[in-house]
Amino acid sequence: MSSQSAPLSPSTLTERHYELLVQAVVDYAIFMLDPDGHIVSWNAGAQRIKGYEAGEVIGQHVSVFYTDEDRHSGKPRQLIERALHDGRAQDEGWRMRKDGTRFRALVVIDVIRDEAGMVIGLAKITRDITDRHEADMRYDALRAQLFQAQKLEALGQLSGGMAHDFNNLLTIILSAAKLASRANNPERLASLLASIQDAGERGAQLTRNLLTFARCEQMPRRLVDLNELLDAAYAFISQALPKTMKLQMRFAPGLYRVELDPGQLEMAVLNLVLNARDAMQGNGVVQLHAENRTLHGDIDGLHGEFVLISIIDHGTGIDPAIRARLFEPFFTTKDIGKGTGLGLSQVYGFARQVGGCVHVESVPGQGTTMILCLPMAGGESAVAGVRTC
Ligand SMILES: Nc1ncnc2c1ncn2[C@@H]1O[C@H](COP(=O)(O)OP(=O)(O)O)[C@@H](O)[C@H]1O
Numbered sequence: 001m002s003s004q005s006a007p008l009s010p011s012t013l014t015e016r017h018y019e020l021l022v023q024a025v026v027d028y029a030i031f032m033l034d035p036d037g038h039i040v041s042w043n044a045g046a047q048r049i050k051g052y053e054a055g056e057v058i059g060q061h062v063s064v065f066y067t068d069e070d071r072h073s074g075k076p077r078q079l080i081e082r083a084l085h086d087g088r089a090q091d092e093g094w095r096m097r098k099d100g101t102r103f104r105a106l107v108v109i110d111v112i113r114d115e116a117g118m119v120i121g122l123a124k125i126t127r128d129i130t131d132r133h134e135a136d137m138r139y140d141a142l143r144a145q146l147f148q149a150q151k152l153e154a155l156g157q158l159s160g161g162m163a164h165d166f167n168n169l170l171t172i173i174l175s176a177a178k179l180a181s182r183a184n185n186p187e188r189l190a191s192l193l194a195s196i197q198d199a200g201e202r203g204a205q206l207t208r209n210l211l212t213f214a215r216c217e218q219m220p221r222r223l224v225d226l227n228e229l230l231d232a233a234y235a236f237i238s239q240a241l242p243k244t245m246k247l248q249m250r251f252a253p254g255l256y257r258v259e260l261d262p263g264q265l266e267m268a269v270l271n272l273v274l275n276a277r278d279a280m281q282g283n284g285v286v287q288l289h290a291e292n293r294t295l296h297g298d299i300d301g302l303h304g305e306f307v308l309i310s311i312i313d314h315g316t317g318i319d320p321a322i323r324a325r326l327f328e329p330f331f332t333t334k335d336i337g338k339g340t341g342l343g344l345s346q347v348y349g350f351a352r353q354v355g356g357c358v359h360v361e362s363v364p365g366q367g368t369t370m371i372l373c374l375p376m377a378g379g380e381s382a383v384a385g386v387r388t389c
């Protein structure tokens with residue numbers, strides 16, 4: 001502006017000033033259209049973003065900036081009609097520069113009326129958001145990749161855990177079948193076949209549990225006689241140990257009845273026995289003791305009547321440094337393929353779900369006792385089960 005011009009103030013603003021303002025904006029393409037969509041004005045921003053000089057586009061139809069696809073689908077006309085009808089239209093999409101390259105545009109079209117309310121044209125403001133759009137796309141792609149990776153990891157871990165559990169059951173089935181093929185005593189044969197059937201049913205139970213878990217359903221519970229259950233589980237659990245190891249079970253008569261899913265309890269005991277086996281490196285005796293006990297907060301703050309099932313080994317013991325992580329899903333100190341880190345997290349989840357706990361006593365180099373505390377059915381200690389998911 002020349003030195004003779006009056007300084008800007010609300011009272012000295014003229015149409016020319018507004019024109020200069022619009023012209024000075026370079027980050028936005030600001031131009032006007034007649035009601036049919038022909039370009040009637042052009043600013044510096046429009047020239048910068050779209051690459052056309054004013055003389056090249058004034059008089060042309062706005063559809064010149066649209067992609068062939070959008071032109072064929074009638075998008076330019078639809079946007080103008082929407083603006084004329086609603087007073088305003090907005091759009092985000094691809095537009096073409098003069099040199100044929102595409103840019104991502106955020107577009108607002110407003111209707112302009114004269115004092116009498118007659119439509120005299122349309123104001124169109126376009127912003128080039130290509131950079132932001134590309135960053136968003138990269139972010140979305142990264143997020144999708146991460147989600148996929150997490151899903152694959154969880155899936156891998158889950159199938160690893162399942163394979164581990166199925167493998168234990170298959171070991172039982174195969175070794176019992178091998179023994180059965182050589183057995184000539186009918187009683188022995190019947191007992192081995194019963195073990196095979198039992199392990200097969202547990203496999204079916206395992207898949208049922210997994211499906212229940214996947215469907216996010218409450219586990220079925222029933223009143224369980226622990227003396228009966230542990231008696232029946234002996235053959236099944238001892239089959240999981242190598243010949244060089246023994247399972248010694250001792251449980252008091254008249255154990256309290258408990259209300260739980262028996263399949264889950266068997267799996268928890270099996271997981272504890274398998275850990276004892278691994279800790280003892282294939283040699284020695286694993287003890288399983290069960291007794292009724294009144295707790296007064298002495299084990300994990302529990303009060304009331306409980307059945308305590310202890311699995312005792314004289315293995316490596318547990319390093320105090322990893323005690324806090326034992327129940328974390330996927331925490332394992334075993335080699336790849338030997339441990340999934342899912343055993344204790346199943347035991348923990350199950351115990352909490354029935355209102356009990358798992359208590360660890362361990363001396364490095366001497367051995368470990370894992371105590372599963374289960375509340376007596378109907379007792380004050382029994383709390384309502386929680387959903388697992
Ligand atoms: N009886 C035990 N003696 C020594 N360490 C144990 C015992 N039980 C569990 N652990 C430790 O806890 C870890 C987690 O056990 P778990 O969740 O069953 O997973 P995994 O057996 O697949 O490693 C084991 O890797 C091991 O380091």
Ligand SMILES: [Mg+2]
Pocket residue numbers: 271274275339341342343344
């Ligand atoms: Mg384990």
